[in-house]
Amino acid sequence: MPELPEVETIRRQLEGELVGRHIDDAWAFPHAKFDQAHDAVGGTFTRLGRRGKYLIATLSGVAGRGEPDPTTPAGAGVELVVHLGMTGRLAVVEVNSLEDTPHLRASWTLDDGRILQFVDVRRFGRIAVVDAGDHRSLATLDRIGPEPFDDAFDAESLRRTVNASRRAVKTQLLAQRVVAGVGNIYADEALWLAGVHPASRRLTRADAERLRDAVREVLQAGIDHGGTTLRDYRDAHGGTGTNQHRLACYGRFGEPCRRCGTELRRTVIDARTTTFCPVCQRR
DNA sequence: CGATTTCCCTGGCCGC
DNA sequence: TGCGGCCAGGGAAATC
Numbered sequence: 001m002p003e004l005p006e007v008e009t010i011r012r013q014l015e016g017e018l019v020g021r022h023i024d025d026a027w028a029f030p031h032a033k034f035d036q037a038h039d040a041v042g043g044t045f046t047r048l049g050r051r052g053k054y055l056i057a058t059l060s061g062v063a064g065r066g067e068p069d070p071t072t073p074a075g076a077g078v079e080l081v082v083h084l085g086m087t088g089r090l091a092v093v094e095v096n097s098l099e100d101t102p103h104l105r106a107s108w109t110l111d112d113g114r115i116l117q118f119v120d121v122r123r124f125g126r127i128a129v130v131d132a133g134d135h136r137s138l139a140t141l142d143r144i145g146p147e148p149f150d151d152a153f154d155a156e157s158l159r160r161t162v163n164a165s166r167r168a169v170k171t172q173l174l175a176q177r178v179v180a181g182v183g184n185i186y187a188d189e190a191l192w193l194a195g196v197h198p199a200s201r202r203l204t205r206a207d208a209e210r211l212r213d214a215v216r217e218v219l220q221a222g223i224d225h226g227g228t229t230l231r232d233y234r235d236a237h238g239g240t241g242t243n244q245h246r247l248a249c250y251g252r253f254g255e256p257c258r259r260c261g262t263e264l265r266r267t268v269i270d271a272r273t274t275t276f277c278p279v280c281q282r283r
Numbered sequence: 284c285g286a287t288t289t290c291c292c293t294g295g296c297c298g299c
Numbered sequence: 300t301g302c303g304g305c306c307a308g309g310g311a312a313a314t315c
Contacts, residue, residue: 001308033291053309086308087293103293122292124309140310167286174309184308231295231307271288272308287315297305 002084004148004181005222005243006233007053010090013236014116015048017092018057022111029105031123037106039129040080052180054141055082055090064131076132081141085124087232092116121232145177148219153179159208162201169211170198170269179215184272185228185250189218191276192249197283198274199267221246249275 002010022044028037043059050056057080064078082090088105092114106118106127118127128138135142146152161178162169172178173187182190191198194214196207203211227233227241230251234240248258253266257277267274 083310085310121294124292126310139312165285176310289313295306
């Protein structure tokens with residue numbers, strides 16, 4: 001379940017390995033979610049970026065595809081966009097390890113002879129190649145909210161957005177609109193840290209400020225500790241993160257709250273398991 | 284248009 | 300040992 005910290009960890013690891021490399025060839029699992037991997041052939045990595053949970057590699061030397069977006073500058077190259085879904089992994093490997101790779105969904109042969117592999121057991125991931133900046137084919141990315149560490153993610157817009165809707169605050173955090181990159185783990189962590197009930201539909205100004213700070217704090221901690229490995233997540237070197245040892249709330253239902261000792265409870269919001277402290281996080 | 288629902292996927296685990 | 304049932308859940312598409 002890669003969220004922003006996990007994707008950022010992978011981005012940092014792959015950036016130096018990919019920038020400057022030319023893509024000589026590609027293979028894709030025959031499925032609409034992955035077969036755009038072929039469209040990156042002929043490109044050269046010029047940048048490896050990230051928006052929320054989307055990894056965005058900018059490629060030069062590849063012709064644009066389809067109908068151009070009038071709002072996007074022409075000639076800016078294309079982007080190879082990868083979403084890791086639930087179980088996606090990216091890694092650069094030597095040629096001889098290409099064979100016998102279970103659940104391989106795409107691979108790109110680089111001009112140094114190595115191979116960038118995308119492995120995804122459950123196929124919740126997705127690959128797209130688009131004109132740079134043209135995200136119309138990726139609905140969530142097209143409407144994605146500010147990066148959490150950007151000034152545009154401010155307490156007042158968070159408060160207004162949550163209060164203008166009848167949806168639960170946790171739903172808003174997961175929707176990628178008010179802020180980008182938060183998934184189930186870091187949503188539970190941030191709401192616990194801020195003392196906000198996940199089903200709350202109304203934030204005070206003080207709530208919003210604490211929640212904004214908490215989102216930034218838990219995501220930064222996740223990055224600092226190489227991501228959270230609970231089951232499937234591995235970084236680009238096949239390693240695990242260590243942030244799972246620091247989780248205060250997610251998955252700890254039935255165990256005592258680390259602030260007040262009350263037994264953490266479990267509920268379901270948006271078909272997602274949600275853990276919270278009934279004392280620290282009042283509605 | 285916003286909100287809600289459905290579907291996609293497979294490995295791991297549990298009870299019998 | 301085998302197997303059915305259940306769970307993990309982000310995002311896209313369909314529907315309300």
